[in-house]
Amino acid sequence: MISKSTIDQVYETARLEEVIGDFVQLKKAGSNFKGLSPFSDERSPSFMVSPVKQIWKDFSSGKGGNVVAFLMEHEHFTYPEAIKYLAKKYNIEIEETEQSNEQKEQQNKRESLYLVSEFASKYFQETLHNTDPGKAIGLSYFKERGFTTETIKKFSLGYSLDQWSAFTDHALKKGYNLEFLEETGLTIVKENKQFDRFKGRVMFPIQSMSGRVLGFGGRILTNDKKAAKYLNSPESDIYHKSKVLYGIFHAKQSIAKEDNCYLVEGYTDVIQFYQTGIKNVVSSSGTALTSDQIRLINRLTKNITVLFDGDAAGMRASLRGIDLILEQGMNVKVCTFPEGEDPDSFAKSNTLEELSLYLEQNAKDFIQFKASVLYESAKNDPIKKAETIRDIVNSIAKIPDRIKTEIYIQECARIMDISEEVLFSTLAQLTKKEQVEASKQTQTSQKAFDVIKHQQPVKKVDVQYELERKIIEILLLYGNRTEDFEDLVLKENDKGQLELEPVIQQAKVFEKIFLDLQEDEMEFLNPQFKAIYYSIIDALNQNPDFKIESLINTIDPILASEITSILMEDERYALADWERNNIFPKSKIDTVAQLVSETILTLRCFLIDQKVTQFQQNTLQNKTEVNKDILEEVKDYSGLKMLLSRKLNRAL
Incomplete structure (x- = not known):
């Protein structure tokens, strides 16, 4: 068992953005960082890291949590392994007791x-x-x-x-x-x-x-x-060899820093390059390049430079890998070495400066490389030349970015000495063929979906669940803030009618919510929200300087995951980068008091509706005459709801 003092020190020392940055290329997004999901195949970032809250959320897979949760999800570590990994990274000495034989067997x-x-x-x-x-x-x-x-x-x-x-x-x-x-x-x-x-x-x-x-x-x-x-x-x-790249552990930081990855074929190619000084290099270990391996690189950079030796047959076989890279929306360059040389031998016989200069001067865009390789064997044969051009266009068709596609078509037309119109026409034919195939698959899937759609009723929104979740969100984000709240006090006017009179009072957000729920005797129905609610209230009562991340590190993992989802929900809108489009949404922090009041009032209105519905059901079930007292209660509840609705500026 690892001692509690070691675990506490690990949590205090570890920086989430640094740890995740070893596995995912992160870019600044306001006060947060964003990147491509390491758990799914995507081209638009949906992975968010909050350095302030020390939590992360992957909106594509729904996963989230603290630094330990990331390592457990991404690296399949057990909890002790994750703690040990972080301790090693931050040079923290681990205090632990010897495992028993029984524990080892487990x-x-x-x-x-x-x-x-x-x-x-x-x-x-x-x-x-x-x-x-x-x-x-x-x-x-x-x-x-x-x-x-x-x-x-x-x-x-x-x-x-x-x-x-x-x-x-x-x-x-x-x-x-x-x-x-x-x-x-x-x-x-x-x-x-x-x-x-x-x-x-x-x-x-x-x-x-x-x-x-x-x-x-x-x-x-x-x-x-x-x-x-x-x-x-x-x-x-x-x-699983199709999901592993040799050298990725030593290369990951350099790949992210240099924003480029050199891809070679063998173990010794990787080691020789690394020793020479070029560390952003990995190998597919002699196996054909796979989509999973490309996605591994895609987490760190969008740029791949494929390195081949002078063997023409080997180069032609490797062209299939380039198409796979293009399909992932990545940028590909290709560099070949002089005949008789491979990355290992060339790096061994050259200095870092000479190797770097060679790679810079000889790395060609994939289209130039593909054209030169295929054109050599087809330049005197019109039929083979036509096949070569079609092959190149077929590769271009795999690029998801339309601007890049057009630029590559222009480049192909220049290199192969053929009109752009013909190439665009060929591209359109290939694209149409793919769309027809995709449409057939979609229609088949749609028929199956229609059957399911008719079988499943539309799921209704659970209002109380959403309101309870909103209260937890407010407590997590603003629980310790002091705000001026406008309370509503029921008073009788000169005509004997009830009216809501506003009264301003200052209070902590968590105190305001706790007292309001206590006053109305409102209980959480969702067991997870109930557990989180009392954990937060207890923590804030006992420690005025309480930080949410400390709760996440100590609470039940299932509850911690729920807290992460709630906390990061707002952050997902930062992925859209509204400010870049001159759209400046108002911050919730400017309207915390209003948010608290509206949420509590809405919950009260909902509970009043439930109470009235309950009276109605009881009356129908008993099949008796409507009791005068019940009518009076319904009337009072309806009047109270009317007053609350006016405060919320809602029409009934």
Whole structure:
């Protein structure tokens, strides 16, 4: 168990915007930050971070919470893991008690896989640096590749002994479960025998964006033609190769800072670039580029520069990846290296200045690159040239931005020496074909939707729920503010009629709401709102300097999530950036007293309606004559509602 003092120190020290900034590219939006949702595929920002309140809200998925909640959602950390991650980030010493055997057994399967992978990574590093075969074979290989000791340690590179079960035997001896060794793919089990998957290979740990070890890549060092040169961990609960980029953990901050990501093919390409000084580089680890991998980069930058070696066949195969990047609305450049060179060898033989200058001068826009690659094989064949042009237009059609589309069409017309009209006509045909296909799918979906639509009645607005939620919102945002409230006191005039007479009095917002609800004996029906209400009232009564973020950090996670949703509801309108369009909405803070009064009065009117409806139902159920006393009560309630409605300036 982590001590309470450590947890309190973590919450006090951690800055939400800094932590989330390691995973999502954030941009200033007034007093807040906004960015693309890390939980869904989107092109317009709906992710909001409030440094003042130290909470975040993702309006596309509905998720939200504090800094720990983000790490638990995004990185699938347990609560203790999230605290430990933050403690490590901010150099906070962790005080904790030793876990019992029972607690260890309760660790879920996913956590066990992480623990096994982390253990394996440390074992392979130890083997590389502290054993004779590791130093003679593995370390020598890395040194030959030009990697420094600092770089080798930075990327946690290792070595697996050329023995059938050296790692497996050691792991079992240390108490790790064979089931999880097999699940991670580190151990292969066959007919009561087990042996190491990565026997005799140098090891490249594959890390998540937060630095957790997900799997491994292993390179064989012998000339065994039957064995694969590179071998990756199989798919598991924690490792999905189509959703992982090698080097993303070390590159994420540089990618966001430089607003560009270099995409290469291999592990050593990433490491050599990083060592040379270009740190915003990742690799798809030898697999074909996927949409999930592109979305991972899209969270950090809109710009990708794809780096290819001089192999023409490989370049043509990689053109499909460029189309995927364009579909995500990202900007793509392509850079190729001289024949016989790849990113690894070129970075190794050049200084940082030379490498940076080469990339700057040779990075072409995707259309120029695609045209040059395809045109070379088609320039003397009119039919192939036509196919090449259609291929390029097909790529342009995938770009969601219409302005970019038009500019690229003009560029294609210039490079391929063809009229813009023909290209726009071809583009229109392709777009129309896609629209027809999409329309067919929509019609099919619409038929299914129509069936559901007729089956489901329209859901009515729950007025009391909305009013209770509004009261919680006011308490969270303005509970500790002092305001001048105009109270309404019922008085009898000269004609014996009741009138509401205004009286001004100063009070704290939370005191005003509490007293008004007490006076009318109004109770919250929603159990979550009721729990939050009394938590806030108690906290404000006990501590005048109470801060909402401290409540979020200590309250039940379900209630904390509800509080976050309420607090960030107003912030979503900041995503629209109204001021940019010269629209300046009035701040709620200028009308807090009015907001409180109107909400309480509206709730009173609603409860009066409920009371009158209850009288009506009771009378109908009893099938008796209408009691004179009931009529008098209904009349009094109706009169009171009329007075409240006048105050609210509402017609009845």
